[in-house]
Amino acid sequence: MDRVRLGVIGCGRFCTSAIFPVLHLAPIALQAVCDMDEAKAQTAATAFGAPRWYGDHHRMLDAEQLDAVIVVIGPQAYPALAVELMRRGLHVYVEKPPARTSAEAAEMLRVSRETGRLCSVGFMKRFATGYRMARAISQTPEFGPVTFVEAKLTYGNFVPTWVERLTPNAFLLDHSIHHLDLIQHLAGPVDRVSTELADRGEGRLAFAVSLRFRSGAVGTLHLSSLESRGHPTERLHLVGVGQSVFVDNLLQVTHYRNAPLAGPERVLDLQRDAIRWEPNLTLPFIENSSLAHLGYVGEIQEFARAILGQGGGPPDIADGLAAIRLAEAIESSKGHTIAVA
Numbered sequence: 001m002d003r004v005r006l007g008v009i010g011c012g013r014f015c016t017s018a019i020f021p022v023l024h025l026a027p028i029a030l031q032a033v034c035d036m037d038e039a040k041a042q043t044a045a046t047a048f049g050a051p052r053w054y055g056d057h058h059r060m061l062d063a064e065q066l067d068a069v070i071v072v073i074g075p076q077a078y079p080a081l082a083v084e085l086m087r088r089g090l091h092v093y094v095e096k097p098p099a100r101t102s103a104e105a106a107e108m109l110r111v112s113r114e115t116g117r118l119c120s121v122g123f124m125k126r127f128a129t130g131y132r133m134a135r136a137i138s139q140t141p142e143f144g145p146v147t148f149v150e151a152k153l154t155y156g157n158f159v160p161t162w163v164e165r166l167t168p169n170a171f172l173l174d175h176s177i178h179h180l181d182l183i184q185h186l187a188g189p190v191d192r193v194s195t196e197l198a199d200r201g202e203g204r205l206a207f208a209v210s211l212r213f214r215s216g217a218v219g220t221l222h223l224s225s226l227e228s229r230g231h232p233t234e235r236l237h238l239v240g241v242g243q244s245v246f247v248d249n250l251l252q253v254t255h256y257r258n259a260p261l262a263g264p265e266r267v268l269d270l271q272r273d274a275i276r277w278e279p280n281l282t283l284p285f286i287e288n289s290s291l292a293h294l295g296y297v298g299e300i301q302e303f304a305r306a307i308l309g310q311g312g313g314p315p316d317i318a319d320g321l322a323a324i325r326l327a328e329a330i331e332s333s334k335g336h337t338i339a340v341a
């Protein structure tokens with residue numbers, strides 16, 4: 001097998017914007033798509049080159065010879081559907097959040113282990129250019145152990161598709177979960193948290209979270225729906241010992257090293273002065289597209305390679321469970337220190 005034979009369930013806004021457009025960049029043969037709104041399935045099949053479309057996933061699974069299915073519906077559907085697909089012998093990718101509770105995610109993990117099928121989760125920020133660079137920098141011996149993590153993920157007011165209004169729980173699971181995974185990918189498991197919440201009503205809220213990692217590192221998280229979509233919404237700052245790296249709004253990476261003190265003879269020290277990187281977005285190459293910089297290309301490539309046995313370890317439901325457990329601890333803290341389950 002040199003290509004994963006793929007089916008997709010859920011041809012809505014997000015799949016059409018960020019998943020279908022990157023499939024051709026991975027070792028994938030898109031065989032069929034499905035949406036309960038069959039007209040959407042037909043439109044997606046025509047636009048993205050799937051030979052067949054369906055309005056019911058059982059019909060698709062019975063008719064097609066598939067290796068894997070990508071499901072892009074919402075967390076109300078993922079647990080039961082992922083279990084059904086894995087029990088049919090298929091590898092699965094679900095978008096975030098993989099479930100609404102840690103109990104549901106734990107069951108998905110149990111079935112993934114029992115069936116030996118991959119249950120990957122759409123934590124694409126791990127593959128975003130800036131965050132990949134920051135991780136690589138933080139893993140060099142000169143950086144020292146990651147000792148402080150400062151992360152911000154904000155947004156404007158929005159309502160996730162699976163709830164009627166934005167609640168603290170829905171905000172953490174639908175929006176903040178990206179950073180709840182990313183910080184643990186960068187600095188290891190979080191051991192305990194203490195959280196303050198400011199809730200202005202009408203879906204406008206902010207969490208300030210202090211973190212203690214199992215490694216001994218500490219950190220803070222700034223999560224809010226108080227800003228606007230046009231405002232820079234992300235920032236990451238990893239501090240080692242004597243060095244640090246910032247990623248501003250995902251695309252600007254600055255690595256601060258042990259710079260020499262300023263003096264009259266000062267010249268640029270190539271070994272110790274800061275390095276700043278940002279992409280040249282005028283270059284029209286795939287690796288420079290926003291879907292690549294945002295991480296969507298990398299996550300789908302990694303998913304396909306893992307199925308083909310070509311290495312790679314995409315984020316999976318164990319990571320999804322860890323992120324949901326962290327969300328649950330943050331929500332229940334209410335000013336107290338809470339151990340993450």
Ligand SMILES: NC(=O)c1ccc[n+]([C@@H]2O[C@H](COP(=O)([O-])OP(=O)(O)OC[C@H]3O[C@@H](n4cnc5c(N)ncnc54)[C@H](O)[C@@H]3O)[C@@H](O)[C@H]2O)c1
Nearest residue numbers: 010011012013014015035036037072073074095096097161
């Ligand atoms: N990773 C990211 O950056 C990101 C961004 C936005 C959304 N998402 C996630 O993508 C998922 C989908 O969000 P969306 O905004 O595209 O929602 P959407 O409502 O636009 O799309 C969902 C689609 O699934 C279809 N559907 C629902 N139940 C179905 C079923 N049983 N069988 C077949 N089709 C079914 C619907 O008809 C709809 O077309 C959510 O999990 C969301 O959190 C991820």
